[in-house]
Amino acid sequence: MQITGIQHSLSLAWMLARRDLKNRYATNYAGIAWNVLVPLLYALINVVVFSILMKGRMGERYGNLPFALFYFVPFALWSFFAEVIGRSTYILREYGYLINKIAFPFWVLPLVPLASAFLNQLILFVIAAVLMVANGIGPASSAYLFVAVWAIAVVLTVGLAFAVSAVAMYVPDLAQIVPVGVNILFWLTPILYPATLVEAQGALWVRSLIMEFNPFSYIVEMSRQSVFGTAPVALGALAGLAVLSALVLGAGLLVFRKLKSGFADVL
Numbered sequence: 001m002q003i004t005g006i007q008h009s010l011s012l013a014w015m016l017a018r019r020d021l022k023n024r025y026a027t028n029y030a031g032i033a034w035n036v037l038v039p040l041l042y043a044l045i046n047v048v049v050f051s052i053l054m055k056g057r058m059g060e061r062y063g064n065l066p067f068a069l070f071y072f073v074p075f076a077l078w079s080f081f082a083e084v085i086g087r088s089t090y091i092l093r094e095y096g097y098l099i100n101k102i103a104f105p106f107w108v109l110p111l112v113p114l115a116s117a118f119l120n121q122l123i124l125f126v127i128a129a130v131l132m133v134a135n136g137i138g139p140a141s142s143a144y145l146f147v148a149v150w151a152i153a154v155v156l157t158v159g160l161a162f163a164v165s166a167v168a169m170y171v172p173d174l175a176q177i178v179p180v181g182v183n184i185l186f187w188l189t190p191i192l193y194p195a196t197l198v199e200a201q202g203a204l205w206v207r208s209l210i211m212e213f214n215p216f217s218y219i220v221e222m223s224r225q226s227v228f229g230t231a232p233v234a235l236g237a238l239a240g241l242a243v244l245s246a247l248v249l250g251a252g253l254l255v256f257r258k259l260k261s262g263f264a265d266v267l
Contacts, residue, residue, distance in 0.1 A: 004022045016108070016109075016112050017111065017112050017113075017114055017115035017116075018115060020112050020113070020115065020116065020205070031167075036207035038052035039128075039180060040123070040124075040194045043071070043072065043075055044072065044179060045125070046075075046192060047067060047068050048070075049073055049191075050067065050071070050192045052135055053191060054067060054192075054194075058070070058194055061069065061231060062193065062194050062196075062224075062230060063233075065230070066135050066137075069128060069131050069135065069137065070194075070224065070227070071191065071192065072127055072128040072131065072223060072254075073128050073223050073224060073227055073228075074123055074219070075124060075191055075222040076121050076124035076125050077121070077149075077150065077153045077219060077220070078186065078189070078191055078216070078220075079117070079119070079120055079121060079124060079152065079158060080117045080118070080120070080121045080153065080154070080255040081182075081216070082155075082182050082186070083113060083116065083117040083120060083158045083181055084113050084114065084117045084157050084158070084161050084236070085157065085161060085164060085178060086166040086178065086179055086182060087113040088110055088113065088160075088161040088164045088168070088178075089164060089165070089168045089174045089175040089179075090160075090168065091109055091110060091112060091113060091165055092106070092109055092110075092165050092169050092263060093168075093169070093267065095109050095112070096267045099259045099263050099264055099266055099267060100267070102213050102237065106260070106263070107162075107253075107256060107257075107264075108168060109165070109261070110156070110158070110161045110162050110256070111161075113161075114158075116139065126156055126267050135227070139228075140227060140228055140229025141228055141229065142225070142226045142229055142232075142233055143226055143227050143229075144221060144226075145148065145222070145225040145226040145233050145238065146227050148238060148242070149219055149222045149223050149226055149238070150223075152219060152242055152245045153219050153240050153245075153248065154214075154240075155245040155248075155249050156215065156219075156244070156245040156248050158225065158247035158249060158252070159245065159249035159250070160248060160252060161252070162249075162252035162253055162255065163251065163252040163256065163258040164178060165231045165253040165256070166255050166256040166258075166263075167255065167259070167261040168261070169259065169262075169263050169266050169267075170259065170266060171226070180240070182245060185214070185216065188222055189214060189217055189220055190212055190217055190221065191220055195217060195220075195221050214255050215244060216239055218237055222234075222237070222238060222241075
């Protein structure tokens with residue numbers, strides 16, 4: 001009976017996610033194209049600027065890899081995280097009219113932004129695949145591990161989304177704080193620059209902040225290693241990330257469960 005209830009709730013989440021995707025762009029002339037053009041334009045600007053800035057500084061590991069591919073593969077993972085976490089700060093208030101309905105399983109609401117985020121991510125993956133074909137670069141034999149890296153990034157994101165959405169109900173300022181934090185984390189993650197550059201030239205505290213205490217640094221590097229075979233994927237570190245993402249998901253669900261009883265009171 002409990003499994004049936006979860007399946008029903010997830011079906012409801014999928015219905016809301018599809019409606020959310022449609023409603024976000026139905027009133028725009030370009031429609032869903034905005035979901036493509038905005039992040040793509042942002043990505044292209046970064047590629048153009050940093051392909052010049054990073055020329056000759058990619059190191060032996062990535063020296064022969066076109067910068068666009070170096071960037072787009074991990075950026076597809078990051079864009080999913082940034083969109084879901086950004087919307088999680090106000091998603092419960094956006095659907096507040098459902099929270100007051102006693103029978104509604106409003107724990108599914110933090111899952112609503114996933115459809116839009118997955119669509120955006122899929123488009124970036126297609127662009128990366130086209131770039132690989134255009135440059136005559138095939139996936140490495142370790143490319144299957146990318147599925148595990150992708151799953152870890154998704155689980156980690158969903159766990160954080162549950163926690164952020166719940167806390168944001170009581171601390172509305174998170175709607176302004178979280179985007180700033182996400183932007184800072186972007187620059188502290190080796191997406192636009194190789195991790196080897198930090199390892200070789202960064203100060204000790206910078207290396208620790210970027211390379212040791214930032215789980216997305218591992219996710220980003222492993223995504224490149226798995227797809228392009230630039231270095232062996234450390235399976236022990238991959239397993240550690242899987243455990244961490246599961247713990248974050250559990251903690252996020254626990255925070256949501258502890259705080260949900262007061263949601264209706266703060267709306």
